[in-house]
Amino acid sequence: MSNYFNTLPLREKLNQLGVCDFMDSSEFLDGVSALKGKKLVIVGCGAQGLNQGLNLRDSGLDVSYTLRAAAIEGKRDSWKNATENNFNVGTYEELIPNADVVINLTPDKQHTAVVNAIMPLMKEGATLSYSHGFNIVEEGMQIRKDLTVIMVAPKCPGSEVRAEYVRGFGVPTLIAVHPENDPQGKGLAQAKAYAVGTGGHRAGVLKSSFVAEVKSDLMGEQTILCGLLQTGSILSFDKMVEKGIDAGYASKLVQYGVEVITEALKQGGITAMMDRLSNVAKVKAFEISEELKDIMRPLFQKHQDDIMSGEFSRIMMEDWAAGDKNLLAWRAETGETAFEKTPAGDVKITEQEYFDNYTLMVAFVRAGVELAFETMVQAGIKPESAYYESLHETPLIANTIARKKLFEMNRVISDTAEYGCYLFDQACKPLLADFMKKVDTDLVGKNFNEGKDGGVDNRTLIDVNEAIRSHEVEQIGATLRKAMTAMKAIKTA
Ligand SMILES: NC(=O)C1=CN([C@@H]2O[C@H](COP(=O)(O)OP(=O)(O)OC[C@H]3O[C@@H](n4cnc5c(N)ncnc54)[C@H](OP(=O)(O)O)[C@@H]3O)[C@@H](O)[C@H]2O)C=CC1
Ligand SMILES: CC(=O)[C@](C)(O)C(=O)O
Ligand SMILES: [Mg+2]
């Protein structure tokens, strides 16, 4: 097998990277009917497996789980997840031969082995589905020609696929049909029905390609979504402790702050998030986020370049071959950070205080979202896709940090995302060392407005507002959010 993307001629690379059609709600009037009465068998019952299955069942579809024999015999967590939720569970031999759609929701590093094990058992003309195209795009997996290969990729962690559905909303979803595997032409109808089944159509569905999904998904998770939220959280906590802010207060501000701040982002973009600051704080946050963008731009570009060239997947696959040596070591290190080890203090922090006392995080988020968006678009990813991946998903990742900090975030995201998150974090911290030396408690830990009279230069404020509002991520965001009429506000700390 070899990297599928790298075997394509340039025009075809560009072609597939550019596939991105926002699907109008009228495209989903058939609901789940293309999958109704069909046997959907999910392989694996982890973060995506369990939560997608719950949504699909609640949408009236026939869902069961197949697990490797050892997981069933050992009654492992995946077996418990499925059986405690009253799903039918069986071995590959028991369930795959009758499945109309086999949904592969095992970790990316297992895909080649899993697909090689299940493919011979699949019935003629069945469908194989993925939620991330790594195996097809980066490893060049070849699928039997009678099988249809689709992708339904929710732009968020599995836990939030469920949480948003239960709230009556959904998460933006990329769907695709692999051009090499659509013998009956039914792939698109099935992928659409599946996206309705998970609730994705209420938030927005893009008709994408395996290539466009992989090259954007890897970029988002490594940089703004997971990498930068990790780096920003740790640096913020350490700074507060260094400057004598109570550690319990610092822990609480960082754990919940990013969720509160990015809730405004989700509802009204960078503009709404920045508008939560006083005028003086907004001007300052704008200035430091411009500085942060200049410092971090080369790192964002390096991540995108390595993703496009296949260098990222090459080094990650080396780690797979080494039994996840680096991943496991980095995971353990994350668990040992002072932020992770310091419980949130029993102090009241009001919703507004999270903005006023954590201006630094507002600046990190603006810088990271805009940089990720700009870098993706420059690399040929379409703005709609870049918006979901950089802006809309950030609050959904922040929800996992609010739940149980960074170790939890890294547990819930895929191993692929986790590996890339650590790579970014390790490169970003030294890059920000000089910047962080200048940061004081007015930006993190104390109210930025304290001791200031609140006055700003009108011209400066007008220019700042204009720069924020005219960014392309705000333009496309305003359009895409118009379709999100069912969006629910979430209860933050
Ligand atoms: N995590 C997320 O939020 C997101 C993930 N995705 C994609 O979804 C897919 C699934 O990822 P994720 O939900 O994180 O995976 P998890 O690690 O949470 O779940 C893995 C499941 O697969 C099973 N499994 C592991 N190894 C094997 C194996 N060799 N053979 C059979 N079953 C195995 C595990 O069960 P057991 O070990 O007990 O057998 C477990 O039930 C990936 O393609 C990922 O990129 C996409 C969007 C977001
Ligand atoms: C949660 C999600 O969308 C990720 C970050 O892409 C993943 O877990 O791989
Ligand atoms: Mg993703």
Ligand SMILES: [Mg+2]
């Ligand atoms: Mg991912």
